[in-house]
Amino acid sequence: MDSATLVAALLSARTWTAFDVDETGRVLAGHDDAGSLQLVEIAPEGTVRSLTALPGRCSGRYVPGQRRVVVQHDQGGDERMQLSLLDLDEGPGLPAGLDDLTPLVHDPAHMHDLRDVTSGSVVYSTNRRNGVDMDVVSHDLATGRERVVYDGGGYVAGAVADHAGRSVAVLRLSLQPGSTVVDVAGPDGVGPVTDPSEHALHELPAWTADDDGMLLASNHDRDLLAVQRLGLDGAWQVLVADDEHDLHCWVAPDGSAMLVGTLVDGAFTLAVHEQDGTRRCVVDVPAMAGLEARWSPGADRVVVSGTSPLEPGAIHLVDAATGHARLLASAASDLSEEVRDALTEPSVHRIPARDGEQVPCFRYAGAPGRAPASGASVVHIHGGPEGSADRVWHPVVQALAASGLTVLVPNVRGSTGYGKRWYSLDDVELRLESVADLADLHAWLPTQGLDPQRAALWGGSYGGYMVLAGLSMQPGLWAAGVDIVGMSSLVTFLENTSAYRRAFREREYGSLEHHRELLVRASPITYLDAVRAPLFVIHGANDPRVPLSEAEQIAAALTERGVPCELRVYHDEGHGLAQRANKLDAYPAAIAFLHRHLGQGADTGG
Secondary structure, three states, X not given: OOHHHHHHHHHOOOOEEEEEEOOOOXXXXXXXXXXXXXXXXXXOOOOEEEOEOOOOOEEEEEOOOOOEEEEEEOOOOOOOOEEXXXXXXXXXXXOEOHHHOEEEEOOOOXXXXXXXXXXXXXXEEEOOOOOOOOEEEEEEOOOOOEEEEEOOOOOEEEEEEOOOOOOEEEEEEOXXXXXXXXXXXXXXXXXXXXXXXXOOOEOOOEEOOOOOEEEEEEOOOOOOOEEEEEEOOOOEXXXXXXXXXXXXXXXXXXXXXXXXXXXXXXXXXXXXEEOOOXXXXXXXXXXXXXXXXXXXXXOOEEEEEEEEOOEEEEEEEEEOOOOOEEEEEEOHHHOOHHHHHHOOOOEEEEEEOOOOOEEEEEEXXXXXXXXXXXXXXXXXXXXXXXXXXXXXXXXXXXXXXXXXXXXXXXXXXXXXXXXXHHHOOOOHHHHHHHHHHHHHHHHHHHHHOOOOOOEEEEEXXXXXXXXXXXXXXXXXXXXXXXXXXXXXXXXXXXXXXOHHHHHHHHHHHOOOOOOHHHHHHOOHHHHHHHOOOOEEEEEEOOOOOOOHHHHHHHHHHHHHOOOOEEEEEEOOOEOEOOOHHHHHHHHHHHHHHHHHHHOOOOOOOO
16 A cells, blocks of 8 residues: 555544443544544444534534433534524434434534533533623523523533532632633532632532532642542542552542543543442443543443544443443444554653753654665654643644554643643743754664654644744754644734633633733744744634634745745634544645655655
8 A cells, every 4th residue: 555545545544432321332423434433333242333424614503301302513614503402203214414413502603511401401511691701501401591600700611410400500700720610500609618828720610419518530739630529618629649640530420439630641540439439349441541431320331432542533332330341333343453553552652851851752663675764763752742642643743644654643841641740841931942852762763763954843732832943942953833723923823712711721821911021022923033843824814713814824834934934724724623534635745745854765645
């Protein structure tokens, strides 16, 4: 198989993800066979039925005890989510299009993010009150009446109703970098249960069995995330902890048990624990990243989905009593033998930094025998900044490696997954410390037999910013760059990003009011005259996070200066590419671009 065909096959690989499981063991899943992620249902015996055929990707949840699904969908990747109902028994023929759905919460000018579904209500967050602050609303499925349960302002990241239907726990971002706050909205009003001024990350909580507290993963008073119990009086109790790794948890609906994930260098191992933290059983699912988990209403099953470098997406149904898992779907099984043989499992490294720190990094070896000649490399930087590079299925990384390029995937300072101290090392005034990590990665290349003159950068979102920062602030190090939905100026980005996001981006980068000089100094566009390396830019026209203007201004400025720069804009995309057709247009062209500048002779398509 030539490189162009192999790259196209990797980018076309199908994936699976799980959204929900009902009391009978039926699984609501997402599959992208149609070109974007659509809803399907997997019956207990394994039969798959397509549920939706919408213009873009969607997700959903079952209504407990009913054969109905709440469908979440947007338009062209604009992230203004709308909520609809799909009746699986009495509805139209499946798969359903937009006209076949029953509108539940529709207002295309605003966002409505699904947060929780009970047998009688749908809980969602929306910014429709003023376009900025997010309220939490409970929608009665029988009457259509709505009740605002939280209007305390801020960026809501999650909400879950208690068992009695009296209170809702709300998770919102705080103004501290990398931190969240848990509020409870109930009959006595709204108030924080955690300290809003604390530099701590709390994940979405779940209610205990008797509704007198919550179970959640948190790094309250710790460097690493641990599974903790949080009382309504603010008292904390550590239930499960690991002194070397972050822990995450998914709690049964009745609060009787927890699925606990241990994150080890970008992949989870799983176990079921009792509500007091005692381990019940190990779950026999292979280590995976990008994990999604949902308990059945009766707490007897857990559906788990995830990916790995060799698995584009798998769904497992776990017996919560024994930990035994049954594989329901695997995208790897649909890959040809030739494609599977081309996949690369990364090695794990710690790269020495200039100040004695060590940067975690995954190394994907370039396929031998593929052009360019051995020695060319690509540093692939994740988004965020409060994100992480995990051992997930990443078709672009695999395609780069399969085409002959060695790929380094680092967790530069500021990345999550390695403790609070590490993800705090790029906050505000420390922003350029993460950029300096790129130079440390470059200095490490010769130790791996890689040519420092033939190294490129690739990244999306914050990773795209890092690409532009590397090319502009370290112009002698990098031979080329691929920027996907990245920020070229932190000033214009903050000025033009969606209003509901601005305050919470400022907590990481600095505020327009108080840190403008810092923002200018940390902006790639400030150093335009230093840029020499050619650049390939990909952007979605409907991006609500990083406006298209960020791509347009850097492309125009470089072109005016005679620096080679190609800009590809996709008018049915938002923050990144979701449509397979667009990926097959953009990514092979970007890979071919890198080969032209890192080494001739590769047939990469595009």
